[in-house]
Amino acid sequence: MSATEYQRIRIAECAAHDGKKVEIAGWLYNLRRSGKICFPQVRDGSGVIQCTALKNTLPEELFEGLKHLTQESSVIVRGKLRAEARAPGGYEMEIEDATIVQKVPEEQPYPITPKDHGIEFLMDHxxxxxxxxxxxxxxxxxxxxxxxxxxxxxxxxxxxxxxxxxxxxxxxxxxxxxxxxxxxxxxxxxxxxxxxxxxxxxxxxxxxxxxxxxxxxxxxxxxxxxxxxxxxxxxxxxxxxxxxxxxxxxxxxxxxxxxxxxxxxxxxxxxxxxxxxxxxxxxxxxxxxxxxxxxxxxxxxxxxxxxxxxxxxxxxxxxxxxxxxxxxxxxxxxxxxxxxxxxxxxxxxxxxxxxxxxxxxxxxxxxxxxxxxxxxxxxxxxxxxxxxxxxxxxxxxxxxxxxxxxxxxxxxxxxxxxxxxxxxxxxxxxxxxxxxxxx
RNA sequence: UCCUCAGUAGCUCAAUGGUAGAGCAUUCGGCUGUUAACCGAAGGGUUGUAGGUUCGAGUCCUACCUGAGGAGCCA
Known part of the structure; x- marks a missing residue:
């Protein structure tokens, strides 16, 4: 499967590409994972989209790579877009291929976590x-x-x-x-x-x-x-x-x-x-x-x-x-x-x-x-x-x-x-x- | 410039003057529909700095540093 069959879009344009194969270039916003399925949320500046990655449909290296992605790692995901009521934002991509542009190192993770922070810390960052x-x-x-x-x-x-x-x-x-x-x-x-x-x-x-x-x-x-x-x-x-x-x-x-x-x-x-x-x-x-x-x-x-x-x-x-x-x-x-x-x-x-x-x-x-x-x-x-x-x-x-x-x-x-x-x-x-x- | 409050793990916070702890983050293990996911385990500390009181200080006192909110002034 070559990358060329996927059209690069921005997340804000999802509604116009329902059911299509698309490519989204962005950063990992959050990741929830189970044993054989994980849900990377990707943001690209125009919005946030939830993706799914399934162990039994992806090469092991790719699945493990996505499953262990760290917050704010840069990543390009490719797959089929569909309307999905369970996904925040209403659309979801089932990942078929991905390029990890840079993985944020585990030993120095992204400092701003989904939990609360004080104003001094946030202003410094x-x-x-x-x-x-x-x-x-x-x-x-x-x-x-x-x-x-x-x-x-x-x-x-x-x-x-x-x-x-x-x-x-x-x-x-x-x-x-x-x-x-x-x-x-x-x-x-x-x-x-x-x-x-x-x-x-x-x-x-x-x-x-x-x-x-x-x-x-x-x-x-x-x-x-x-x-x-x-x-x-x-x-x-x-x-x-x-x-x-x-x-x-x-x-x-x-x-x-x-x-x-x-x-x-x-x-x-x-x-x-x-x-x-x-x-x-x-x-x-x-x-x-x-x-x-x-x-x-x-x-x-x-x-x-x-x-x-x-x-x-x-x-x-x-x-x-x-x-x-x-x-x-x-x-x-x-x-x-x-x-x-x-x-x-x-x-x-x-x-x-x-x-x-x-x-x-x-x-x-x-x-x-x-x-x-x-x-x-x-x-x-x-x-x-x-x-x-x-x-x-x-x-x-x-x-x-x-x-x-x-x-x-x-x-x-x-x-x-x-x-x-x-x-x-x-x-x-x-x-x-x-x-x-x-x- | 003045007044008030705060400073403890990477982050958010707890700890009656008597053994410094939890959640998140990170790592490892489990889970095929999660919604700040969840469950189990591990590593992680010069309690802002310098003095002082005390048998003993994160805790009390003094000074300083840093930050926040407000006053004056302004949009």
């Missing part, structure tokens, strides 16, 4: 942990989220214009930045937001977005923080706070719908309560910061008007709603210099945050930017920011300035929410956190 079913599901959903985000903007007239990662100065003057030696003399910083550059490209293209990594040197050590994370930031010319709220709402509904539609299996692996995601429909409730503070006080929070929400406050707020809640008009004092003040109330700005349900916290933050030259200059001074570094940004108010607005959405927080998991670190292949930069 992140390069291998990615092979597990659960991690595979999380990263599959991440991929879908990113694809849907890009589809949404691409289909709605936005142009992707990426912004630099090396930046000459603090964008916002608020958070701590990573400093990098740029050749011999100059110091530059890793970007904390592409927003200021987006304002320039929005004046060139009308509607733009940037999608890339973002760096924050905050010494935060919680389940909601990474030092390196991915953010999508749209920016629109001739737009207001109302446009920000509408676009954020549409985006969130579109992406959630896509995940529900295309990632049922992954959500099932994660045992995600999909009814919680099905509830994500427009319109989202909209409340003002003033009202949010009142609600929080009634719920026992110690927040006072003028303070920013803590993690607990966001959870308390989200408890009142079955879908994301939009909070707008924050105190001017706690927001970055570029926020447009409300025309009727200069003590609040035209900014909005979207807070996810189930305690997943802030997933979107943005608003309308200052378009008036004199006001911008005044704010830069109030925030004691070096005007020289912002000359190009000020230029945008000199040459055809218009009301404009945009927001940022943190991808990892969004994916954490979609997955219903409790820590951000599992939503990126190799998380960078305070005290962890390996592997």
């Amino acid at each position: 992140r390069h291998l942990w990615l092979r597990s079913r659960r991690q595979h599901a999380v990263l599959g959903i991440r991929h879908e989220v990113i694809r849907a985000v890009r589809d949404y903007f691409d289909n709605n007239g936005f142009t992707l214009v990426d912004t630099p990662i090396f930046t000459p100065a603090a964008c916002e003057g608020t958070t701590t930045l990573f400093e990098v030696n740029y050749f011999d003399e100059e110091k530059v910083f890793l970007t904390q937001s592409g927003q200021l550059y987006n304002e320039a490209t929005a004046a060139a293209f009308g509607k733009v977005y940037t999608f890339g990594p973002t760096f924050r040197a905050e010494k935060s050590k919680t389940r909601r923080h990474l030092t390196e994370f991915w953010m999508v930031e749209p920016e629109m010319a001739y737009a207001t706070l109302e446009d920000v709220k509408r676009v954020a709402e549409e985006l969130i509904c579109f992406v959630t719908g896509r995940v529900l539609e295309r990632r049922k299996e992954e959500l099932a692996v994660l045992e995600r309560d999909v009814s919680k995601l099905q509830a994500i429909q427009a319109p989202f409730p909209r409340i003002s910061y003033d009202e949010a503070v009142e609600r929080l006080k009634k719920k026992g929070s110690e927040i006072e008007w003028g303070g920013d929400f803590g993690g607990t406050d966001e959870t308390l707020l989200s408890e009142d709603f079955d879908r994301p809640v939009i909070v707008d008009r924050f105190p001017t004092a706690i927001k970055a210099f570029y926020f447009q003040p409300a025309p009727d109330r200069p003590d609040v700005v035209l900014g909005a945050d979207v807070i996810a349900p189930e305690g997943y916290g802030e997933i979107v933050g943005g608003g309308q930017r200052i378009h008036d030259l004199d006001l911008l200059l005044k704010r830069l001074e109030e925030h004691q920011l070096p005007r020289e570094a912002f000359e190009w940004y000020i230029d945008l108010r000199r040459y055809g300035t218009v009301p404009h607005a945009g927001f940022g959405m943190g991808i990892e927080r969004f994916v954490t929410w979609m997955c219903g998991i409790d820590h951000l670190r599992e939503t990126i292949a190799f998380p960078r956190m305070l005290y962890r930069t390996r592997p």
Whole structure:
């Protein structure tokens, strides 16, 4: 029997090849064995399939080789595919031939066993942990989220214009930045937001977005923080706070719908309560910061008007709603210099945050930017920011300035929410956190 | 930076101040439908590090190291 009569397929395509002779190239996920029959489970990155190997139909060398395969050994199996109710996944291959590409040595077995492991051990073995079913599901959903985000903007007239990662100065003057030696003399910083550059490209293209990594040197050590994370930031010319709220709402509904539609299996692996995601429909409730503070006080929070929400406050707020809640008009004092003040109330700005349900916290933050030259200059001074570094940004108010607005959405927080998991670190292949930069 | 908790076999954990143990993983034996397979056996230990108290410390005390969760700050 030559190998050529078997068609190479991926496990995800099994349904289209029922009853056919196929070849699957992958890794041994798990193995159960009896005296004269064994059940190797093979994964190939697209799924997991159970195979059967029978002693009395295979050459002894092949049967013994399969029976003693170690976890994560690389193997190519060939045989006939059939629907089989007893097999997890619904399809099964009866092995007729196999090539063991590499057997993981018994004296140094694969470290991640099917039993429980602690988080330190798993994080140290992140390069291998990615092979597990659960991690595979999380990263599959991440991929879908990113694809849907890009589809949404691409289909709605936005142009992707990426912004630099090396930046000459603090964008916002608020958070701590990573400093990098740029050749011999100059110091530059890793970007904390592409927003200021987006304002320039929005004046060139009308509607733009940037999608890339973002760096924050905050010494935060919680389940909601990474030092390196991915953010999508749209920016629109001739737009207001109302446009920000509408676009954020549409985006969130579109992406959630896509995940529900295309990632049922992954959500099932994660045992995600999909009814919680099905509830994500427009319109989202909209409340003002003033009202949010009142609600929080009634719920026992110690927040006072003028303070920013803590993690607990966001959870308390989200408890009142079955879908994301939009909070707008924050105190001017706690927001970055570029926020447009409300025309009727200069003590609040035209900014909005979207807070996810189930305690997943802030997933979107943005608003309308200052378009008036004199006001911008005044704010830069109030925030004691070096005007020289912002000359190009000020230029945008000199040459055809218009009301404009945009927001940022943190991808990892969004994916954490979609997955219903409790820590951000599992939503990126190799998380960078305070005290962890390996592997 | 601060607060809290934890560190025992490769992994997950147990052990009243008195002989360091179990499950998983690995090896050997058994089983033709297993579903984190099961049954029997074997090998596997400087109890994070350094001091201290005690007749005796995995257990109590001190310092340090490492990790986790949280606060502040943020998406």
